[in-house]
Amino acid sequence: MNTEIITIGDEILIGQIVDTNSAWIAARLNEAGFTVTRKLSIGDNRGEIVAAVDGALAKSDAVIITGGLGPTKDDITKLTLAEMFGGRMVCDEETYMRNERTLAARGIEYNELNRGQAMVPDTATVLQNLHGTAPGMWFERDGKVVVSLPGVPFEMKELMTAEVLPRLLAYFKQGKVVHRTAITFGLAESVLAATIASWEDALPEYLHLAYLPSPSQIRLRLSAYDIKSDSEETEIDRRFKELERMIPEYFVGYEDDTVASATAALLRKAGATLAVAESCTGGALSASFTAMAGASEYFLGGVVSYSNDVKANVLGVPRDTLELYGAVSEETAMAMADGVRCLCGSDYALSTTGIAGPAGGSEEKPVGTVWIGLATPNGTMARKFVFSRLRPQNIERFAAAAANMLRLELVSALR
């Protein structure tokens, strides 16, 4: 069962807004077992709308349209659809009455523009929009469906959930779709692909694998389409468990997990606390934990020791160490981790000291070099990594690599 999504609005084409509606609709359609084959964004233009809807109907069974339903002149979606599907414009009483009440409550006069919002072609089934003035519309032609929804995200979402999805499921009958995502960290895409090639090759044909890389992790998605039983879901779980045993140190978790969230879960499980000493990450490592609600359960705090004076005076890194080995060194990373662990009284402590760039690199320590320290109840260690030349990506990767070092330590400690 193929579907297409069309989002309408000049503001999308000039890049003034990011179209989040279509991603949300696509996710809901997929969950309900519909395949989304295309997403199209066009302007508030009659010819473009006609061409887009005709083009979509030629290839797909259902078309979901958002936007262009406002009361002003530039919003022409409704009139264009009325022309395409025929019928005469009539007043939808329920919409008319609700809009009158809503506007009166806000002290807004009910004018001609507002009244126009309640007019719909009599060829459409009206989908009542309880949270806005523009009603949704459901058209049918030759066993295919076209749905028009307002572009305001929360109005669109309510209509999709309450009206569109149940009606689509009733109108079309088809098998389920399942997607699961595993999160990996620490292997480049090509190395990961080579490492797990035998696992990938052994996958049954009905499971589709996709690599989804980002600077701080690579996600692997397995999908099964048009399924009749629960066995495909069970099979996906089994295959991911197999993968987890194959690359345990690179396997972070599932779905929305990140290195930081997986580390946080392990800290909670261990009943342990964390403190952080940051030089090159400059607050970003702390922020990756405190961005998550409930961080205070395990995150005590930390020191951003950007200057050497702060490293020495606040964290107690010996001046000799800084002079002899430099700020970016194994010795300084370990002294920073020890220092902040002692200062904050935490079970574990992480430290970062490196060269995020663009300046400050040398032959021996190029931009992208970082030493990460980890102090534990059983001792302190440090590891060196070398990443890229770009400051923002380096900061993100340094922070993720630090969290991952603690994650691996906690995995062993909890074993």
Added chain:
Amino acid sequence: MNTEIITIGDEILIGQIVDTNSAWIAARLNEAGFTVTRKLSIGDNRGEIVAAVDGALAKSDAVIITGGLGPTKDDITKLTLAEMFGGRMVCDEETYMRNERTLAARGIEYNELNRGQAMVPDTATVLQNLHGTAPGMWFERDGKVVVSLPGVPFEMKELMTAEVLPRLLAYFKQGKVVHRTAITFGLAESVLAATIASWEDALPEYLHLAYLPSPSQIRLRLSAYDIKSDSEETEIDRRFKELERMIPEYFVGYEDDTVASATAALLRKAGATLAVAESCTGGALSASFTAMAGASEYFLGGVVSYSNDVKANVLGVPRDTLELYGAVSEETAMAMADGVRCLCGSDYALSTTGIAGPAGGSEEKPVGTVWIGLATPNGTMARKFVFSRLRPQNIERFAAAAANMLRLELVSALR
């Protein structure tokens, strides 16, 4: 001059990622004077790619494609374009050598999949991707252009800025377009619009004004299209200077300035240093400064005092203050700022203590409440703000409000 954007990737169609690339590209094309007529998202599917590119070329002069250039089997954009534009696959030496160096520096073995990344059809002009392994490609046919870019946002952005936009302007001989953006902070969009209405009304007709709001600032963009002389640029500068005199305390700067970068510039100008004590912002305030290259010139460091013990033991906030007034209070905010200023030996110090949410709010101190402290050589003060119910937005606004408090202080001090 009409353009279309095609984003390729199954992950877009199942709604797993929101396509931010196409909005960014659309904004840059519009700024350069190109009209974007459609944006299309399709899956990693040969037939769909061919149909989309052919369809776009039939109506538009230039087509920008992102995605589907990874080293794995599901990425088929390059091979499909090679089929469409003919030519034979050859190795791009520059890409090959750079990829080999990059991977070697990271200790990654150069395998068959990596080598494939350097293969390009000889009908394409290679656009060197300095930040990733997949090169961009520029194809021409009958006076029209098709560009293929990697889907990783920072790689795509670098290639668009350095290669694609200059080449498009040269190829299509576009008249000049000028855009200047002023950055404001501290007034809601509707209040800002009312405040500057007389300035807006007096603008000459050939200057177009756009409001570009985001959670932490509102940008005002003035544009002039298809211009022949420098007089329009001079006029834009004059109008913005007028605006600056009109709302001095809300006028942050120009173009890519942020509250943090404007504050950093003032710290440099004053030859002054900064330290930061963060509770609710949990590292994000420090990170907003250290994200900028050269932060070490003025940023000494700070303390993330997430727990009360760290506030007391490291920053020296009196236990009495914490018990009597609470962690979220004027008194604690001032003691934190004083504490970190003393600890790091900085000229200025900022502190944040508040309730980012979703939990932890009360009748008296609802979620979104923050006290911001500012310690200066001439004394210490604190201010309260109340923002929203959403944790990520609150953290961002708390940090921006803190930097802005210092910015205003430095503006007076330097006057």
